[in-house]
Amino acid sequence: MGKQDNPGVVRVNDWTLDGNWHGNRSGVSTIGVFLIVLGLFLAAGQLFSEAQVGASAFFLAVGVVLLVVGVRDRSDLALYAGVFVTALALSDLLNSMNLIHGSGWGTLFLGLGVMAVALIRSSTGRRITWTLGIGALLALWGGSDVAASNIANFPSDRLIGPLLIVLLGLYVVTRNRR
Numbered sequence: 139m140g141k142q143d144n145p146g147v148v149r150v151n152d153w154t155l156d157g158n159w160h161g162n163r164s165g166v167s168t169i170g171v172f173l174i175v176l177g178l179f180l181a182a183g184q185l186f187s188e189a190q191v192g193a194s195a196f197f198l199a200v201g202v203v204l205l206v207v208g209v210r211d212r213s214d215l216a217l218y219a220g221v222f223v224t225a226l227a228l229s230d231l232l233n234s235m236n237l238i239h240g241s242g243w244g245t246l247f248l249g250l251g252v253m254a255v256a257l258i259r260s261s262t263g264r265r266i267t268w269t270l271g272i273g274a275l276l277a278l279w280g281g282s283d284v285a286a287s288n289i290a291n292f293p294s295d296r297l298i299g300p301l302l303i304v305l306l307g308l309y310v311v312t313r314n315r316r
Contacts, residue, residue: 154312177273191234199225212262214255249277276303 181194182189201224208216225247233239254271260266278301 144182154286156250158240193229194227194231194234197223198231201227207245209258214259217255218252223253225251240284240287245276245280246284247280248276249273266307271305273307275302278302278305300305 176196177190179193182193201220201222204216204220204223206220207213208218208220226244229238229244229247233243250273253270254273256266256269256273259269282297
């Protein structure tokens with residue numbers, strides 16, 4: 139066999155939670171500052187109902203930043219964390235502003251977000267795996283709760299089984315076509 143070249147050495151000298159900006163010599167931890175701001179927003183949201191809108195908007199901004207970082211860096215962890223935080227914060231924000239009513243909105247938004255992540259991942263050449271199915275199940279679950287709480291006499295609990303069978307059939311039909 140031929141001589142193998144050394145691919146390079148990677149060395150980790152230290153693992154810390156000290157997330158300083160480049161060139162910042164003051165020693166102030168950005169993660170520490172973030173935790174202080176986060177704690178203040180959470181405390182204000184618990185004490186004042188008006189501040190809950192601000193806390194939800196803050197978390198929505200954090201979720202959107204995580205989504206942008208996930209798309210930019212192709213990080214699945216950042217994408218999923220961004221979807222989770224964005225979905226729950228958006229539901230809470232819209233509910234605090236009295237734009238939506240009832241339960242199930244967070245689950246619906248989470249399912250739609252997970253399905254969007256599956257489509258984003260497929261656009262980079264990855265296969266759509268179980269992620270799309272999990273997202274569809276979450277969207278159906280949340281959508282049925284939303285429909286049940288907003289539409290009088292809507293039999294959402296009786297439609298989940300047939301809808302799951304239809305989704306399974308669609309999966310089998312599209313899988314056999316490939």
